[in-house]
Amino acid sequence: MRLNKSTGDAIRILIACARAEGALVKVVDLSASLDITMQNVFKIVHILSRSGLTAAVRGRHGGIRLSRPADTIFIGDIVRAMESTESNADTGAGVTRVLDDALEAFIAVLDRHSLTDMVARETSGANEKVKPAQRSRRVPAKPRGKSSRKPLQAAASRAVRSERPTRTSPPKS
Numbered sequence: 001m002r003l004n005k006s007t008g009d010a011i012r013i014l015i016a017c018a019r020a021e022g023a024l025v026k027v028v029d030l031s032a033s034l035d036i037t038m039q040n041v042f043k044i045v046h047i048l049s050r051s052g053l054t055a056a057v058r059g060r061h062g063g064i065r066l067s068r069p070a071d072t073i074f075i076g077d078i079v080r081a082m083e084s085t086e087s088n089a090d091t092g093a094g095v096t097r098v099l100d101d102a103l104e105a106f107i108a109v110l111d112r113h114s115l116t117d118m119v120a121r122e123t124s125g126a127n128e129k130v131k132p133a134q135r136s137r138r139v140p141a142k143p144r145g146k147s148s149r150k151p152l153q154a155a156a157s158r159a160v161r162s163e164r165p166t167r168t169s170p171p172k173s
Contacts, residue, residue, distance in 0.1 A: 001106045007082040009036050010044045011118065014078060017054060018070040018119050024063030044082075051081035070119065076111035 048054040055067040
């Protein structure tokens with residue numbers, strides 16, 4: 001079963017909130033650290049707030065936090081909130097009923113794992129992925145755009161000035 005990208009982003013947002021341990025997390029910080037656009041973060045946070053998974057505080061010093069402890073939030077709850085997983089009202093046999101049963105089984109497996117489990121797995125997985133011998137220093141990419149042209153233009157104008165002959169003032173008599 002494949003989940004929407006926004007569902008994966010919602011799980012990552014909730015993991016960041018769980019790590020904050022009750023402190024407010026700003027949407028701007030989530031957008032920057034998780035590499036999600038501000039608009040998508042706002043959309044996801046709105047859905048999570050309406051489903052009761054997060055509590056949002058408006059205003060300049062606002063942000064979001066988990067509405068209940070992380071060990072009581074299950075991954076199935078997040079998937080239900082983000083995906084349209086309502087089963088059909090008709091109980092007729094056929095393909096629809098089979099797919100609904102498969103979806104319910106899939107979410108039942110996700111209901112066995114809490115947000116606390118995900119935080120623990122992500123933390124232990126991050127420690128195992130990068131070992132000290134594997135670390136390499138990456139050189140940051142050269143900035144592009146107008147700001148990167150200014151130093152070049154300044155250096156070029158200095159070079160042009162140094163090539164020009166210096167003017168001497170006429171002798172005073």
